């Protein structure tokens with residue numbers, strides 16, 4: 001079975017407080033292109049798909065009617081992230097075993113940290129965001145906020161606090177039971193292989209499709225062969241133009 005894993009879209013209401021930054025049709029065309037080209041059997045959205053810390057589901061739906069219709073018309077799987085934990089059609093995690101007995105485990109990954117993994121931590125976070133929304137017109141206060149949650153680098157927009165060994169050790173704990181663990185949440189596209197408990201183990205992170213990025217994982221669940229997708233709105237546009245030129 002070929003699966004496509006995408007995560008951390010943070011679909012919002014397209015105001016300047018959000019980070020989605022995708023045109024609905026452009027995103028749908030990109031997903032459909034990959035489904036066709038690679039014969040994808042199942043698309044799995046691994047959490048933080050809807051930015052429900054900042055907006056209600058209805059607000060998001062109203063701002064993205066084509067995309068939300070596309071989601072409901074297709075048989076996609078949605079896994080809960082810390083930003084859309086209240087979503088009523090998503091599951092906590094996904095586990096399946098292939099015909100060779102290899103176990104593949106997929107979850108968003110916020111349970112690795114207290115702030116996002118506990119009810120109290122998330123409530124504090126949500127309260128902070130509601131305050132921030134009120135002051136988002138102030139450049140001065142927003143500058144302070146961006147200094148606090150500083151990105152590790154300006155190109156990949158990975159928050160400093162997410163680039164830690166914490167998620168690697170959490171993945172390693174899960175790998176005691178599974179052969180392949182796929183997390184998201186950190187917005188950092190990565191893959192690690194290791195021999196652990198006498199078996200080859202793999203930890204992948206599907207990165208993020210926010211801020212105009214298109215990152216994810218394509219995987220054949222039988223062979224566990226995979227490919228990391230790393231594109232941007234611009235690179236997609238450029239390759240389309242090249243195709244037209246030919």
Ligand SMILES: [Mn+2]
Nearest residue numbers: 048081082185
């Ligand atoms: Mn998250």
